[in-house]
Amino acid sequence: MSDTVSDTRFDEAAFQSLKSEIDAWVRGPGEVWAERIEAEGDVPRALYEELRDLGYMSLAAPRELGGRGIPFTRYLELMEIFSRSHASIRMLAHVNNGTWRAMEPFANDVQREVIKKSVAGDVLVAFTLTEATAGTGADLRSTVRREGDTYYLNGEKHLITFGVKCDYWLLFARLEGTTGQNGTVALLVPNTGLPGAEVIDDSVTMGVRGTDHAILRFTDTPVPVSARLGDEGDGLKVALGGFLLPSRVSVAMSCVGLAERAQELAIHYALKRETFGKKLAERPVIQAYLAENYADIAAARALVFEAARAFENGAPDAGPLSSASKMIAVDMLTRVTDKALQIHGGQGYWHRNPIERVYRDARAQRFEEGTNEIQKTIVARAVLAEAAATAAALKAEAAAGEEAQLEAEVQA
Template identity: 85%
Template sequence: MSTIDEEAFAALKSEIEAWVTGPGEAWAERIEAEGDVPRELYEELRDNGWLSLAAPAELGGRGIPFSRYLELLEIVSRSHGSIRMLVHVNNGLWRALEPFVDESQRAVLAQSVSGEKLVAFTLTEATAGTGADIRSTVRREGDVYLLNGEKHLITFGVKCDYWLLFARLEGTSTADGAAGTVALLVPNTGLPGAEVIDDSETMGVRGTDHAILRFTDTPVPVSARIGEEGQGLDVALGGFLLPSRVSVAMSAVGLAERAQELAVEYALARETFGKKLATRPVIQAYLAENYADIAAARALVLEAARAYEEGRADAAALSSASKIVAVDMLARVTDKALQVHGGQGYWHRNAIERVYRDARAQRFEEGTNEIQKTVVARAVLAEAAAAADTATTRKATS
């Protein structure tokens, strides 16, 4: 694990905190008013170096260890959901690409790390899940793949420079599992047969563009493939989703902290029947429960981050478990924080209204809790089965 200059890291945290509470709030108001993330904001985040915090120095990043990077993401997540999304995705997508790119693709990877190029993770489909059951297909003809299928809920899919896209080799099926999958780095440049539909009208995380993508015999050079045929899900799941789920969990912690901050501020300021809300036992109970909820979730997220850094066997289960706990916590905290505000919290003019809407997106980002529970349950049962087998073997040989 790489070391870190604690003094420089503390200064970086202070820098981000000052931006989030100052310029970040002004950007949040503009995003909400216009329903769009201005290019200037993306460029500001890039120029600040906040899109390349986690990548290693050899890729042009700042090499901040994962668990420490999460401390920075926690702060950014107190800001607008679209700001957090930009920082989160740009600081994580390199993990999917880096183990598999060839020399000719490494330049695009470096541009992604620096923030010069935006890459959209393009896995989810309307008629399938987000794994081995993907239905988009490619058919190879010489040095070209012909791509067919549809993707949806693709974050940055409209404005991105590239789609990191996953498909199945024509003629293979879900019975082949990952063996029939491929990963392609496809330029968003008006390719023949590629239709990009702007699907950005969402409940929360306003301003982040989302796309529905349709492909009809779209030609993609075989040289655009990341890794080998059959490694598509290795690219999608191995390098990106595991740490990304931990990152989403920490973003839930950061947003919950913002909700709690707003609730405390309002409770201290609001007076009813001659008393501050903060003096009322029911409000104090809400704030105490929120504090405990946030602290517990944060501890689990950091444990999951350490498991990932150390390459522990329980890293995947802890990744999913941390997301389960953190997003459920966020729902409880934001609901109570809104309740502290009473009717005032329901109006757009109050920040808690935006926080409440943004919080809902994390319930399905990087896989729903229903999926995460399946991952955790499989790990629990596999561990129990292995322990039982070991006990049986010992008994037989004793």
């Protein structure tokens, strides 16, 4: 496929053509794949290869990494479309177009070649942070012990998307004996049967069927120090700023796209279904549901783009806006899918209707890239920190004013 974005000027016409192409794929071949995934409970390698060959794995990465250089805010328009498809299809596009962000600023020359293969869709990298006995931040319990040029990795990870079938784990741990973020490390580790590494397939889930998920256990697993991204102490910088911040915005947009699909299905059913001589669409209560959904989706979408622009521009409030956008979008998706299913009545509860799959898939976003509870903590910290900084500045300004006044009186 030819590039759609110029190095110096965005090609709007080509981009709109790409959007139409992806929309047609999602509604056509994408739905065929969705039915196969639901029936077999697995994402076939052939689907991954099709997405790669279409160029859908390399949309957001810069040209120097082999990507198409589509700006983040415009890439989200494509993620919105992918998210109307099966959740496992969205997940493939989301992860492959995002992990490079975490790795590239910290990569050495050898690691950068792996990143290029990831952007090309030739290798799959799984983001490997979450632990069963800790949160997903500075309380990491997986550890590494350095002996010469080798780290020995110990610990357990869980809920690792693509952790079974991936080619590499982008894995986070801490140096033995450290606390807080200063002792954290990021490692790019090949999934090649390393000594002491146990991979447990934990892929049977409520929704997002077909995507593999892993529990990973490491017992003195040797990893060369050269696999480290950045310096010792950079682990959470790699995880949070490089991946989780923009990924939360992307997940928020996936909520918007899936909500749009739920609304589309609800409208179609309301226009078709007739009870007591009236279409559902003529009934005020159904109209109210559809109107509320419309407003909910539009409001969440606007906040997602505000968060995206903040990240793109390096704004100081990009972090809390990222969390806020996901927080609002997942709550919106819960309301929209619930009303969409209600409009379908009992019919919607049956597996044969697409809204059943949408409803199941929607639940995953409520913990993907952090629950709303942690998002609220992040936002609250930022709000309180800003208030404290403002109060301190006002106090300093007042003190300076008093000192100037006193000096003026002395001189008088």
